[in-house]
Amino acid sequence: MGEIAKITYAQTKQSVIVDELGMRQMQKRVYERRDSQYLLLKAPPASGKSRAFMFIALDKLYKQGLDKVIIAVPEMSIGGSFKKTNLMVNGFFSNWDPSDQYNLCTPGSDINQGKVDAFIRFLKQENQDRILICTHATLRFAYDKLIDKDFDGIFLGIDEFHHASANTDENRLGELVKGITEKSSAHIMALTGSYFRGDGIAVLDPEVENKFDSVTFSYYDQLSGYKYLHSITLSYEFYSGVYYESLEKSLHLDRKTIIHIPNVNSQESTGNKYEEVNHIIDIIGTIDHEDTITGVLYVKAKNSRMMKIIDLVDDRYPEDRVKRQQYLKEHSEDKNAVDIIIALNLAREGFDWPPCEQMLTIGYRGSLTEVVQIIGRATRDYEGKSDAFFTNIIVEPDATRGEVITAVNNLLKAITASLLMEQVLTPKWDFKAKAPKLQILDPESDEGKLIISDENTYEALLDSIRTDVDVIKANLHKNNAQLINKYLIPSIIMDKHPELSTHDVEAIRQHMVTDLVLGSAKPSDDNKEKGDNGSQDNDSGLDLGGEDSGDGTSNHGTGTKFLKFANGIVLDIKELEINLIDKINPFEKAYQILSKDIDKPTLRAIKDAIDKKKGRMKIYTDKECLFYWPNIKTFVKVHQRNPDRFSEDEYEAVLGAILYNIKIKQEARKNER
Incomplete structure (x- = not known):
C-alpha cells in the first residue's frame, strides 16, 4: 500500500493520566478557564471533550449560579457521549445526571413539533430537570420560536462547532451564536475537533471569536500522551x-x-x-x-x-x-x-x-x-x-x-x-450581499421541509440533478433553461421523492432553481443532520456539464x-x-x-515552519531565558504542568516559548559534546 506519511509520537502518557478530580490533562486545562463566559475548546477525538464539558457545566450550575444546561450535538447518535456519568467516583463534587425526559436525541425527526415544544418548555418553565440534550437541528428550530433573551441564565454547549459559520446570512447556527452572545447573559462552550470549514468560510466572525477564551489541545498533545x-x-x-x-x-x-x-x-x-x-x-x-x-x-x-x-x-x-x-x-x-x-x-x-x-x-x-x-x-x-x-x-x-x-x-x-x-x-470574507427576499414557495409537509432544511438530503437531490443524463444533454445546448428548470428538475424531484404533493414539488423546485441561479448550490443553512446519503461540507458548488459533472463516460x-x-x-x-x-x-x-x-x-519542524509563517516564533537570548526561568518554575508549581507555547493566553504562550527555547539550547549543547 502506498504510504504518504507515518506520523510518530513520543509517548509521555501525560494526556491520559487523571488528577485528584478525575480530570485528564486537557480537561484540567479547560477547567482552569471555567469562569470564562465563552469557551472554545479545540481538541481531537477521544481526548475527552464531552467530559470536559460536563465538568464545566456542573460548575456553572452549582458554583456559578446558572440555571440550566443545554448541549447540542450534530446528530442523534452523538448524544450518547453526554449520557449519565459517575464523576464523583473519581473525586469530582457531582455526577452528570441528565433525565431521560429531556434527552431529545431520540428517534424521530428534529423538526417534530414535540421536540421543539419540549425544548421551549424546558427553557421557560420551572422544573427539577436542569440538563437538556438535543441536536443542532432541534436547537435551530426552537431558536426560530424564541428571542435571544430567553437564553439568559443558560449554559449552552455546542458540540462539533465547525458546523457553525461566520456567514450568518446563510447559517442559522452561526446566527444564533452571534445573537445569543450579543443579546443575552448566557454562557457558551463550543467544542470541536477541527476549527475550520470545508468551504473556507470562518467558523466565527472575528468580532464574536474575540469574546471566546480558547483552549487548544492538538493531536500531537493527545497522542503523545497515549499508552x-x-x-x-x-x-x-x-x-x-x-x-x-x-x-x-x-x-x-x-x-x-x-x-x-x-x-x-x-x-x-x-x-x-x-x-x-x-x-x-x-x-x-x-x-x-x-x-x-x-x-x-x-x-x-x-x-x-x-x-x-x-x-x-x-x-x-x-x-x-x-x-x-x-x-x-x-x-x-x-x-x-x-x-x-x-x-x-x-x-x-x-x-x-x-x-x-x-x-x-x-x-x-x-x-x-x-x-x-x-x-x-x-x-x-x-x-x-x-x-x-x-x-x-x-x-x-x-x-x-x-x-x-x-x-x-x-x-x-x-x-x-x-x-x-x-x-x-x-x-473567506467575500460574502455576497444579502439578496432581496424572494417570493418562493415553502413546502407544507414535514417531508418537504426536511428536504429543504437537511443539507445531505438537499445535496443528494442536487447530485441527482448534476448527474442526470437528460440534464447534461440539455445543458450542452443554448436556450434550454426552461426545459431544465420547468420540466427536468421537477421530474427528478418527483422520481426521487414520490411521496411529495404537487405543491411541495414546486416549492422544492423553486428553492433549487433559485440556488442554482445564485450559484450557491446549497440550502440556506449549513451542516444539517446527516443521514446516510450525501457528504458533509461539500463545497464544490454546482457545475452542470463539463468534466466534473459525471456524465457516466469518464472516470x-x-x-x-x-x-x-x-x-x-x-x-x-x-x-x-x-x-x-x-x-x-x-x-x-x-x-x-x-x-x-x-x-x-519532522512534525515539530512542520509546526515551527507554520509558526514562523504566522510570526509566532521568536528566538530568546540566554539572558532572557535566565530572567524568565523563575516565572516558568512558578507557573509549573501553580498549574502542575509546563506552560503551553501555543496557549491562547499571551503570558503563558511567552513562558512556553521561552521554555521551548531553553530545551532547544540544551539539546544543541548536548550535541556539541
Missing part, C-alpha cells in the same frame, strides 16, 4: 476502472477496519450500494451465516479466519439496522465483537469504536474537515493497537504525475497542520476535483517548503504515492 497508539499512517491510492481491485490490495484482514463505500451519486459508485457491499464481502471471503439477533455477518475469510462483519449500508429493513447499531454500541470496547464495519456515511463524526485500526475510504472527499473526522475514528488509544491507518482510494486523476505529487503533498501538509489544530483554510472528473481541492488549500502551505514525498510507484493502471516517515522532529 498504546504511537503512529498514524496516511495514504492515498489511485485506480482506473472500478475500485474493487485497489480495495482488495489495501484491505488487511488482520486489522480492525471501517470501510466507507462511495456516495451513490458519486463517480466512484457503481450506483448500487447493496451490490457493492456484497462484492466487498466476496473480496473478504464467503458468508457462513448471519446472527439474526445481533445482525452480525459471520464470514469465512480467505485467510481461513471466521470474521465478524457489520453492514451499516443496508437500510431496507430499519429494525435490522437498529439492532446492528445497538450491537456496536454495546460492544464498542470489545475487540472480539467486530472485525470489519462497512458503512456509507455513518461511522464517521462522533462514532466510537476504539479497537478500529484502519479507515479505508473509497471516493473523493471534498472537505478537509471530513477527512480529519474520518482519521479520528481510528485514533482512539486501545490496548494492543500501536498503529492507525487512513487510506483514501480515489479515481486516478487525469493529470501528470508531477501535478499529482504537488496535490498530494499539499494535502499531506494540510492534514498534518489540521492534526496540529491549525487553521489551514484561510477564511477522471472526480480526480480533477481532487486536484482542484488539494491545490485550493490556501494557508500558503505550498510556501512552507516541506517536501514530504519521495517518489511515485507505478503499477499496472494504478499508482500509489510514497513518502518518507514523519517522525517527531
